[in-house]
Amino acid sequence: MSFELPDEYRELQEEAAALAATVDPYAAEADACNDVHPQTLAALRASRLSELTVPAEYGGRFDHVDPLAVAVVREVLMATSSHLDSLFALQGIGSNALAKAGQPALKETWLPPVAKTEALAALAITEPHAGSDVRGITTTVRSEGDSLVVTGEKSYISNAGAAAFYTVLAKEGDGFSTVLVPGDLPGITVTPAPELIAPHVLGDVRFDDVAISPDHRIGDPGDGMNLVLGTLAVFRVSVAGAAVGLAQAALAEAVRHTRSREQFGRPLLRHGPVAVMLADSWTEIEAARLLTYRAASRAKQDALGSLHHSSMAKLAATEMAARVVDRCVQVMGRWGLVHDSKIERLYRQARPMRIYEGASDVLRLGIAKALSLEEN
């Protein structure tokens, strides 16, 4: 039994490292962007790594999207640029429901361009009055003549304005349905979301009676919530991968600094309390990485059945990243505070990870619920 990654995943990490090295010189600029950074997008496109986000039948690398492959790639990308990581991940997050349950012609239209990073994808669930409480959404989809009509407002949607299409969760009668809305249809208005502490391509999207063809329905009426859960089951654990990468990058910054800076006649790293903070950080990173890889492997076998393991990995890794990056800022003293330095960027970028794709506190509720149903 080996706890090491199989070669095919190591090779993916190498591919991701090559992409990260290309983006590294302009990563600070990209991470400050609230719009898509053209050079970063071009580099992602050239890398062909978005092929990991769709099934092989539509131009992807694996028969089905492999959560472990996505997680190990995000680990590498996030260590260099959150903008790059987000562009990559959203190709899968925005297209997963379509790949699972879209009609063949619709898949044929959109999935190959997603795999080639020629079309950007988005997933629109959150609304002004419905965040963690997804069932509280009020956007509707209804049949009208030969069309489906979407009405409502989504907020804090990644890739808003840049996406070629939105996978939209909407109420339909008493249930929830998912539809694909091309981004250039009349009736769609995008406004920027407030600028976050860690900039992100983010906006609010209004759908004013937007008419789409009935074949843009994804799955059957009433399938929406399951499709969204299915997407989270595949991609939530990849946030854990990104958090591990972020923490590792923060530790590298802290080690570099504390090895070379001397106080009281010796390097900071040789002072007991500093050494303890860094040793604890390394240990926690290794633990979170193992948990992440294991949860991602389980998700590969049965994504929905192992959702609570993905939630545990996301909870553990993002909370770990916050602790680690905070310690790293601490041991770097005033250099940890310099705006737009690498460590300061990582410090800001760690924070939203504990809120999006399931806030930590909400994940804990789901994990406890699974605990009450299962023995392990």
Ligand SMILES: Cc1cc2nc3c(=O)[nH]c(=O)nc-3n(C[C@H](O)[C@H](O)[C@H](O)COP(=O)(O)OP(=O)(O)OC[C@H]3O[C@@H](n4cnc5c(N)ncnc54)[C@H](O)[C@@H]3O)c2cc1C
């Ligand atoms: C960078 C970023 C990108 C995003 N991208 C997308 C996207 O692409 N598509 C999309 O649909 N959404 C997106 N979101 C929205 C994101 O999914 C929501 O922010 C998230 O679901 C939390 O909802 P909320 O912010 O409304 O917080 P609220 O639901 O208002 O919750 C606030 C806090 O209250 C606590 N809380 C809430 N409910 C409970 C509970 N039942 N028990 C215990 N504690 C609770 C948690 O601490 C939570 O953080 C994005 C958000 C960010 C920050």
